[in-house]
Amino acid sequence: MATSEETPDDARTGGLEVRDLVVRYEPARRGDDAVVAVDGVSLEVRPGEVVALLGPSGCGKSSLLRAVAGLEPVAAGDVRWAGRSIVRLPVHRRGFGLMFQDGQLFPHRDVARNVAYGLEGRMPRAERAARVTELLDVVGLHGYATRPVATLSGGEQQRVALARALAPRPALLLLDEPLSALDRGLRERLAVDLREVLATTGTTALFVTHDHDEAFTVADRVGVMGSGRLLQVGTPDDLWHHPATPEVARFLGYEAFLGGHGSTVVALAPGAFRLADLQQGAADSDDHRAAVVRGASFRKGHTEVSLEVEGVGVVTAFVPWDRVPDPGTAVRVALDPRQTAQIHGPR
Numbered sequence: 397m398a399t400s401e402e403t404p405d406d407a408r409t410g411g412l413e414v415r416d417l418v419v420r421y422e423p424a425r426r427g428d429d430a431v432v433a434v435d436g437v438s439l440e441v442r443p444g445e446v447v448a449l450l451g452p453s454g455c456g457k458s459s460l461l462r463a464v465a466g467l468e469p470v471a472a473g474d475v476r477w478a479g480r481s482i483v484r485l486p487v488h489r490r491g492f493g494l495m496f497q498d499g500q501l502f503p504h505r506d507v508a509r510n511v512a513y514g515l516e517g518r519m520p521r522a523e524r525a526a527r528v529t530e531l532l533d534v535v536g537l538h539g540y541a542t543r544p545v546a547t548l549s550g551g552e553q554q555r556v557a558l559a560r561a562l563a564p565r566p567a568l569l570l571l572d573e574p575l576s577a578l579d580r581g582l583r584e585r586l587a588v589d590l591r592e593v594l595a596t597t598g599t600t601a602l603f604v605t606h607d608h609d610e611a612f613t614v615a616d617r618v619g620v621m622g623s624g625r626l627l628q629v630g631t632p633d634d635l636w637h638h639p640a641t642p643e644v645a646r647f648l649g650y651e652a653f654l655g656g657h658g659s660t661v662v663a664l665a666p667g668a669f670r671l672a673d674l675q676q677g678a679a680d681s682d683d684h685r686a687a688v689v690r691g692a693s694f695r696k697g698h699t700e701v702s703l704e705v706e707g708v709g710v711v712t713a714f715v716p717w718d719r720v721p722d723p724g725t726a727v728r729v730a731l732d733p734r735q736t737a738q739i740h741g742p743r
């Protein structure tokens with residue numbers, strides 16, 4: 397039977413449910429305004445699902461995550477797990493795992509004893525050792541058990557932190573920018589590994605990041621936040637092809653906008669304009685414009701050219717490395733509709 401804490405709706409949903417959540421920080425000095433860091437957010441994370449919260453610095457991602465963890469009080473709204481409100485449960489009774497930007501490993505323990513931390517007192521020693529070995533395999537650190545953590549690289553330390561967070565089989569894993577302290581190449585590789593580890597272990601997770609590539613790599617669904625609000629939630633594919641507003645589109649990486657029919661706006665992804673005389677496909681388009689080359693930077697296997705397109709602004713075009721026009725060159729560009737998204741205005 398449904399109680400006041402449980403509704404038939406919840407029983408069907410399971411997982412995490414955040415309802416109309418408000419997180420507010422009271423002012424440090426009298427007379428200052430309170431900061432509303434999370435302003436009425438509702439979000440679900442279904443069992444086994446990985447959801448990323450994506451948004452610029454200060455938009456309230458960490459505050460939301462910390463409220464779910466029980467590290468920040470909830471000013472209004474509700475946080476529910478498996479159909480029950482947990483806002484009054486202390487952190488340690490929620491059964492959630494936490495992982496932060498700096499792994500916060502215990503420097504005087506070796507790798508195995510870091511990973512075993514959450515298992516101590518919960519299972520016999522032999523079982524604990526087996527679980528540690530299993531987790532080190534899962535995160536790609538086979539054979540690292542006796543290494544002092546101080547001798548590990550930043551990426552290896554984050555793998556240990558992940559293994560430690562997963563060891564007690566948390567009901568929900570909360571990750572706050574776990575890869576942000578690492579350099580870009582390593583971050584990209586670890587994001588792929590993280591996705592695989594979460595999938596293999598069937599872990600339900602909420603993952604905070606300001607990096608859209610990382611969110612798209614790791615998560616089944618992504619929630620885009622801005623100024624304390626949840627602006628849009630969807631699969632990476634859905635968000636990219638159907639951003640709800642120019643604000644969301646810009647945050648996902650769209651660079652410029654064109655007026656469309658009526659209240660429709662056309663968002664332009666990097667590569668939306670092709671240099672007409674250089675690239676195949678450009679000739680098919682009937683939308684040609686004048687542009688001036690502003691600069692170029694070499695990337696893996698191609699060159700990104702910065703173009704100032706008449707009536708549009710500065711955008712990025714991709715050209716083969718041996719066909720890069722000099723800065724100042726006047727060129728014609730053609731629009732590739734596949735690299736655009738339509739945003740429908742308010743009806």
Ligand SMILES: Nc1ncnc2c1ncn2[C@@H]1O[C@H](COP(=O)(O)OP(=O)(O)OP(=O)(O)O)[C@@H](O)[C@H]1O
Pocket residue numbers: 421422431432433451452453454455456457458459460606
């Ligand atoms: N303990 C606090 N006291 C007062 N204000 C806070 C506190 N923590 C966060 N804030 C404010 O709340 C807002 C949201 O911060 P939060 O850390 O949740 O954002 P974020 O999106 O995670 O940002 P970042 O990516 O920079 O960590 C910001 O304006 C921040 O200054």
